[in-house]
Amino acid sequence: MPDIFTARPPVYKQIISLATRYRIPAVYPYRFMAAAGGLLSYGTDNSDLYRRAASYVDRILKGAKPAELPVQLPTKFEFVLNMRTAQALDLDIPLKLRVFADEVIE
Numbered sequence: 079m080p081d082i083f084t085a086r087p088p089v090y091k092q093i094i095s096l097a098t099r100y101r102i103p104a105v106y107p108y109r110f111m112a113a114a115g116g117l118l119s120y121g122t123d124n125s126d127l128y129r130r131a132a133s134y135v136d137r138i139l140k141g142a143k144p145a146e147l148p149v150q151l152p153t154k155f156e157f158v159l160n161m162r163t164a165q166a167l168d169l170d171i172p173l174k175l176r177v178f179a180d181e182v183i184e
Contacts, residue, residue: 106118
């Protein structure tokens with residue numbers, strides 16, 4: 079599960095390293111973890127969350143009370159697949175899954 083402790087660079091890099099060493103296919107919550115060598119990631123698109131936060135800031139600066147603003151949930155998710163790691167783990171990733179991915183790291 080994503081949290082402030084496992085998302086720090088020394089920790090998540092060690093998790094990825096151990097998963098690779100022991101040949102454990104793992105799913106990570108953030109794109110940067112797949113880019114760092116994790117097999118795949120599926121989670122919220124943080125760029126989209128930051129863009130949407132700007133409208134809240136605008137509304138607050140125009141006088142809206144933060145407690146009266148509706149809670150928003152993530153609406154955009156991204157799926158990143160790291161084929162180098164899949165090959166290192168001797169996994170055959172189906173074409174349908176590769177096509178479905180938002181990004182495939184070769």
